[in-house]
Amino acid sequence: MKFLLIVILFCLFICIAVIIYKIFQIRYHLFKDLSYIISQIKNDVTYNKNTIDTILTRVSGELNDTTIKVLKYNSKSNFWSYCLSSKERVTIRQMFDSFGKGDIGYELSNLDYYKRVIDNYESRAKYNFEKNAMMYFKLIIGFGLIFCIILV
């Protein structure tokens, strides 16, 4: 019985480690995808003048599933929304709200502004993912392992 509980506890540590790793990964993919969305909108608005709906529908097929989930539940409190800080959530919401509100000149300068903001988020998320995600993963697994050994 004690052995079983220790195994369950260790599995719990693994789960926490995986979730934390995933959050780093999701954040990186999300900002990378958002940066891609902005580039696509900018290209399309400049050349084809397609509507935002049309561009997003086309682009959505090329995005990560998790990106779509995070964007879909951005305004609600749930697991996906916890991947982002409240400031990031507000920025993303404001960004999507600001699309399609003016003429081409307005749209392009607005897209340029948000591209800078999102690229900044992306570079930070990339740095955190590459440097910290695996470190936290190993630390938590290691801590879980030591904790289980002590219990044994």
Add this chain to the structure above:
Amino acid sequence: MLENILPNDLCKALDQIPYKNLCEMRLRANDSVVVNVLGENYYLCNDRLSLSSYNAIQVSLGTINAILQRMSNNSIYTINDDIINGFVTISGGIRVGVCGEVVSIDGKIKTIKNISSMNFRFPHFIKNCSLNIYPYLVKNGNVYNTLIMSKPGAGKTTYLRDIVYQLSQKEKMKNILLIDERKELSSIFDGCDVINIKNIDVYSNSSKKFAFNNGIRSMNPDVIITDEINIEKDIEDIENAITSGVSIIATLHAGNIEDLRHKPAFERILANKLFDRYVVLSDSSGIGTCEGVYNENLICIGV
């Protein structure tokens, strides 16, 4: 057609009017909605049409702005050029005129903001409505240069749309180029033709100058059909097309032949006999009443 654009109450109220009778709908901020049915104006109420504004549906500035946003699919930049020109054409060829505060920078109009009035003009495709004048326009496969004129709302575009249809059916071997500047003749949206006109090349949403110059060079048309020419602005393109051996069928805002005579460029048209046929329409006995067909010397040759 309008359920994705208009508020529900407005849509339901409009549903009570048969589409074929509906000509216009006018929305003004903080005012009652007015519809034009068979040439007569009425206030639009939830359950009826009325000559009194009591119980008529009203729209606010916010509603008009929301309608504008929906018309653009939440992408105003896609229709900003149209807004500057004063109208936006939406799905089904419905032409929405807009009025508001013009924003100019360095003398150039950037947009119209605070749009407070909208006028929806509903197009109609009345099959065979032009058959009474068709024999005057086309003889033995020869399409005459024709100018169709009437005051606004008297049926020019409906006639022209049917002429396009008749030509597409009866002159299948002719190269017909349709210059649909306002996207209301062929009603082509997202690459699909709503009215299902075949055998026609369409320049949609294009300026007349561009379409005339490029169309003649690239599409080798036998006939060019276009709506609402500006006789002063477009005369050189028309002249160039006619002297290139292309037949032209066009419409123009003029109540009658006398109105046409007062247009400055008309002397040139008459002197050079640019057009072989002039068709005058009115709404005297209902929209699309043919008042007369005139030849190049403005002699009436049929009614």
